[in-house]
Amino acid sequence: AQSVTQLGSHVSVSEGALVLLRCNYSSSVPPYLFWYVQYPNQGLQLLLKYTTGATLVKGINGFEAEFKKSETSFHLTKPSAHMSDAAEYFCAVSDRNNDMRFGAGTRLTVKP
């Protein structure tokens, strides 16, 4: 079965600084990859996804991620952090059928 590892359970950045959240996956088939965001006391919302085609994908709120097959990675970045980006972020992998597996999550704190 596929799996996801998110490096760093907590990441803290200053407002305006680069955001980098790391995700590595394991999958025996070409995967679908996702980043979801969860704000306090809410469900998960899709930030962006990779299915096929261009390996650099852009999502909402200025986030983007790059699928690197050779590194089995799908890291999430944003050039300039905003206070409203403070949330928990989950990387997920799907085998294109029934199963989607999530990482443990990374909590992003943005300091003024």
Added chain:
Amino acid sequence: NAGVTQTPKFRVLKTGQSMTLLCAQDMNHEYMYWYRQDPGMGLRLIHYSVGEGTTAKGEVPDGYNVSRLKKQNFLLGLESAAPSQTSVYFCASRRVAPNTGELFFGEGSRLTVL
């Protein structure tokens, strides 16, 4: 447009009690899922359903049962609640085709078992 709705949103149970969480979606999605979220463990799949009348086990199915009698509803049952089942439960759904894999989530149900 309601999307995915979970009820109840909060519940406190005593050990040994039973309860059912209801998930309803109005997007005509074929697939529905129940996850639990625990600190430091992300979301873990409990059970899922690929269509009306069908269910399957996920990563952590023990202690839970599910039913999908109607396409729009997916019920999660705890027959004899245990403190280890204290968690936040999320329901999600997705369509079959075109399959982009994206899940649509409810807002969660926080369950405490004393």
